[in-house]
Structures are given as C-alpha cells and as structure tokens.
Amino acid sequence: MSEAAETMGLVGRWGGGSGLWLSVLITLGKILAIVVPILVMVAYLTYWERKLIGWMHIRLGPNRVGPLGLLQPVADALKLMFKEVIVPTQADRALYLLAPVLVMMPALAAWAVIPFAPGVVLADVNAGLLYVMAVTSLGVYGVIVAGWASNSKYAFLGALRAAAQMVSYELAMGFVLVGVLMVSGSLNLSTIVNLQTRGWSADHGLTFLSWNCWLLLPLFGVYVISAVAETNRHPFDVVEGESEIVAGHMVEYSGMGFAMFFLGEYANMILLSTMAAMMFLGGWSAPVDLAKWGIALPGWWLKYWSNGLAPWFWLFAKVFGGASMYVWIRASFPRYRYDQIMRLGWKVFIPITLAWLVVVAVLMQTPWNPWSAASAAAPAARAAGALAGAGPASEALAKEAP
Numbered sequence: 182m183s184e185a186a187e188t189m190g191l192v193g194r195w196g197g198g199s200g201l202w203l204s205v206l207i208t209l210g211k212i213l214a215i216v217v218p219i220l221v222m223v224a225y226l227t228y229w230e231r232k233l234i235g236w237m238h239i240r241l242g243p244n245r246v247g248p249l250g251l252l253q254p255v256a257d258a259l260k261l262m263f264k265e266v267i268v269p270t271q272a273d274r275a276l277y278l279l280a281p282v283l284v285m286m287p288a289l290a291a292w293a294v295i296p297f298a299p300g301v302v303l304a305d306v307n308a309g310l311l312y313v314m315a316v317t318s319l320g321v322y323g324v325i326v327a328g329w330a331s332n333s334k335y336a337f338l339g340a341l342r343a344a345a346q347m348v349s350y351e352l353a354m355g356f357v358l359v360g361v362l363m364v365s366g367s368l369n370l371s372t373i374v375n376l377q378t379r380g381w382s383a384d385h386g387l388t389f390l391s392w393n394c395w396l397l398l399p400l401f402g403v404y405v406i407s408a409v410a411e412t413n414r415h416p417f418d419v420v421e422g423e424s425e426i427v428a429g430h431m432v433e434y435s436g437m438g439f440a441m442f443f444l445g446e447y448a449n450m451i452l453l454s455t456m457a458a459m460m461f462l463g464g465w466s467a468p469v470d471l472a473k474w475g476i477a478l479p480g481w482w483l484k485y486w487s488n489g490l491a492p493w494f495w496l497f498a499k500v501f502g503g504a505s506m507y508v509w510i511r512a513s514f515p516r517y518r519y520d521q522i523m524r525l526g527w528k529v530f531i532p533i534t535l536a537w538l539v540v541v542a543v544l545m546q547t548p549w550n551p552w553s554a555a556s557a558a559a560p561a562a563r564a565a566g567a568l569a570g571a572g573p574a575s576e577a578l579a580k581e582a583p
Contacts (some may be wrong), residue, residue: 284324361397
C-alpha cells in the first residue's frame with residue numbers, strides 16, 4: 182500500500198474534521214523530517230568548507246568552539262540570530278524583508294520531489310525533474326527584489342549582474358535536463374535513477390558503468406560548472422566582487438537577513454549536488470553489485486545494509502563528494518572577469534549542449550543505441566518504484582507496464 186493510501190486510511194478512521202487535521206499533521210511531519218536535516222547539513226557544510234580550505238592552505242580551520250570546532254556553526258547561528266536587523270531608511274520595507282525568503286524557500290521546496298532511497302520521497306510526481314527546474318529558477322527573483330528594495334546603487338548593480346549570470350547558466354542547465362529526459366524517457370526522478378541500474382554492465386555487477394555520466398559526459402561537465410555559476414560560487418562570484426560592488430545585492434542586509442542569503446547559497450549547493458547524483462551518478466545505487474559476481478552475502482548484510490542503509494549511504498557519499506567539489510574549486514581558481522563568465526555561458530556551454538543533444542538524438546535512432554536496454558527496462562523500473570511504495574505517481578506508471 183502506498184503512503185498516500187495509508188494516510189487516507191488513517192484519515193478515514195479518524196473521520197470528519199479530525200481526520201483532515203491528522204492528514205495535515207502527517208504531511209507537516211514529513212516536511213519537517215526533510216527540512217530539519219537539510220538545515221543541519223547546510224550549517225555543517227559551512228564548517229566543512231572552512232576545515233577543508235584550511236587543510237588545503239595548511240591551516241587548522243575552526244578548532245576553538247567545542248571539540249574539533251564542531252560547535253562553530255551553532256555559535257555562528259546564535260551570533261546572527263541576535264544581531265540587529267537594520268532596514269535602510271529609503272528601502273521598500275516589505276520587499277526588503279521578503280527578498281531573503283524568496284532566495285531560501287525555493288532551495289527547500291525543491292526537496293519535495295527528490296527520492297532519498299527506493300520509495301522514500303515526499304511527492305513522487307511524474308514531472309519531478311521539471312518541478313525542480315521550475316522551483317529553483319524562482320531564486321533569481323529574490324536576488325532582483327533584494328537589489329531593488331535596498332534602494333542602493335551598489336545593491337542594484339550587483340542584483341543585475343547576479344540575475345544575468347543566473348539566467349545565462351540556467352539555459353545551459355535546462356538543455357542538460359533535456360538530454361537526461363531523452364535517454365530516460367521520464368521526468369520522474371525515481372525512474373531516472375532506476376534506469377541507471379539497467380543494462381549489460383549492471384547485469385554483470387558493474388553498475389557504475391551504466392550511469393549517465395559516461396555517455397553524457399559533456400552534459401555532465403556543463404551541468405557541474407553551471408551549478409557552480411548558478412550558485413554564484415567562486416570563481417563565478419563576481420556578484421560579490423569586493424573591489425567593485427562590495428557584497429552585491431546583499432550589501433544592505435545584516436543579521437538573519439544576510440544569513441538567509443548565505444544559507445540559500447549553501448542549500449542550493451547541496452540541492453544541485455543531489456540532482457547531479459540523481460541524473461548522472463545513479464542516485465542511491467551502489468557502484469558495484471557483489472551478488473551478481475556470485476559472492477554469497479550473509480542474510481544480515483542483505484537485510485540491514487543492502488536493503489536498509491546502503492541507499493542512504495551511497496546517496497550521501499555522492500552528495501558529499503559534489504559539495505566538497507565546490508570547496509575544492511573555491512580554493513583552486515582565481516575569480517573570472519564578468520565578460521569571461523558570460524562568454525562561457527552563451528558562446529561555449531549552450532552550443533556544446535545543443536550539439537551533444539543532436540548527437541544523442543541521432544545515436545538513439547541507430548542500431549547501436551546504447552540506451553536501448555534501459556529503454557526496454559523502463560516499464561520494469563517504473564513498476565519497481567510502485568512496488569517500493571513510492572506513491573501514486575509510480576503506481577500509475579506501474580499500470581502502464583506490460
């Protein structure tokens with residue numbers, strides 16, 4: 182029985198208005214179960230960034246607050262919570278206070294359709310990939326509103342630069358998503374992950390060779406670099422060029438207003454790393470399947486690891502590697518000029534993605550179509566999602582399977 186059916190059953194047993202409130206409370210509980218760990222990960226990503234860059238620069242990083250400096254994010258949060266929020270006299274107060282929310286909320290709302298393991302997803306919708314692209318693109322409005330509402334030339338110029346950069350690289354990322362859609366034949370994220378565990382290599386235990394990152398390598402590279410530019414991270418952080426426009430659209434913010442812009446950036450880093458894992462790195466699937474090599478595994482291993490903790494571990498490992506890549510890039514490259522950034526997005530990435538989409542489309546029409554096995558297994562992948570209790574969307578897809 183799916184989660185939706187179980188919820189409706191509970192609502193029916195409670196009956197009337199009480200059942201409605203129970204349904205609302207269950208949904209809120211699921212949302213909190215996703216949002217709270219994400220916020221904790223965001224806080225400790227700042228700690229990991231400072232530690233990793235410290236090691237790369239032969240420094241210690243945070244090591245004073247708590248054992249190994251592990252309480253440093255808590256201290257930072259408390260400091261920002263108690264700092265005064267100063268609203269400029271000439272600012273549009275309502276929009277000024279709304280802008281940080283417009284930046285932070287899309288980064289959290291996108292997690293509604295992201296599966297963490299087989300059947301573990303808040304809303305298993307068929308257009309999950311499209312939903313993530315649509316929701317994350319709303320973040321640019323928060324940047325523009327912040328620059329406009331601050332009534333400052335520096336903030337407004339920074340907002341214009343940030344908006345132009347974000348829109349430019351969103352186009353390239355959109356074409357990358359089209360490539361993933363072409364080879365997967367589905368916008369459902371669970372189906373996209375399941376299809377990367379099909380094919381000759383996966384049948385012989387080498388699951389990692391069936392991941393999309395190999396045959397879609399140019400699209401994968403464009404996505405990774407565009408994700409860095411999309412989040413305004415170094416070396417694409419000209420939005421916050423200290424020698425030019427100070428802190429860009431955030432220059433007039435303080436306290437928790439500034440903190441929400443800061444947290445939105447790190448939440449987007451985790452989100453885009455997760456999307457990269459889903460679309461190109463097999464999601465929660467392990468790189469190899471020892472059972473298909475004839476290696477006998479004990480029952481407790483299959484029960485507690487293969488069918489329990491393993492999907493969570495592999496997804497976390499891939500997301501952790503992706504987030505660490507952001508830090509590595511920051512510590513390694515100098516900041517680009519703004520004209521170089523725009524030229525890279527418009528004159529390099531968009532032509533590359535369009536050309537590779539044509540190559541993929543032609544290849545799919547030939548007898549050497551490398552995705553034919555995965556396409557043939559698509560109904561089985563959809564049915565597997567439904568049997569795992571992924572939700573009504575997967576159940577509907579399962580009915581289409583022969």
